[in-house]
Amino acid sequence: xxxxxxxxxxxxxxxxxxxxxxxxxSVVQGHLQAHRxxxxxxxxxxxAVMALQPAIRALLPRVNxxxxxxxxxNQAVKVHMSANAPGLLxxxxxxxxxxxxxxxxxLKSSRVALRDGAIPATIRRQSPEAAAIQxxxxxxxxxxxxxGPTTTVLTLLGVRx
Numbered sequence: 001x002x003x004x005x006x007x008x009x010x011x012x013x014x015x016x017x018x019x020x021x022x023x024x025x026s027v028v029q030g031h032l033q034a035h036r037x038x039x040x041x042x043x044x045x046x047x048a049v050m051a052l053q054p055a056i057r058a059l060l061p062r063v064n065x066x067x068x069x070x071x072x073x074n075q076a077v078k079v080h081m082s083a084n085a086p087g088l089l090x091x092x093x094x095x096x097x098x099x100x101x102x103x104x105x106x107l108k109s110s111r112v113a114l115r116d117g118a119i120p121a122t123i124r125r126q127s128p129e130a131a132a133i134q135x136x137x138x139x140x141x142x143x144x145x146x147x148g149p150t151t152t153v154l155t156l157l158g159v160r161x
Contacts, residue, residue: 020095038111
């Protein structure tokens, strides 16, 4: 029998269903602010996985860049996604389920919506990393759809739907 995994305090905070629910809600919040319709479910999962990766957060544009051009110029994103997405999905999925069960998020026709007032509009009292993850999630929810249809965005990122 192998030894149990020793998680740091920060990892316990970042990789628990409550925080990943907040990350998913931040993705949907950003998407709704920009597009006024529910966020496609695959985009919620993809953006949350991207936001949790420091290497990808470091590559995100600071201004509204072309998503397509950014993906072409940052091929390392595909490498990070293929290496880390399967493991991070096992962390993000319980958070998404938690948010759906708690009524923070709703799912209808493969689109995820956010209940009004479910999460604060601003990030408060978080560690710098937790705040950076939420900020990236919000930005990705708003920005990823600018790359075109969901299948196109997923292909640009090297993600199989």
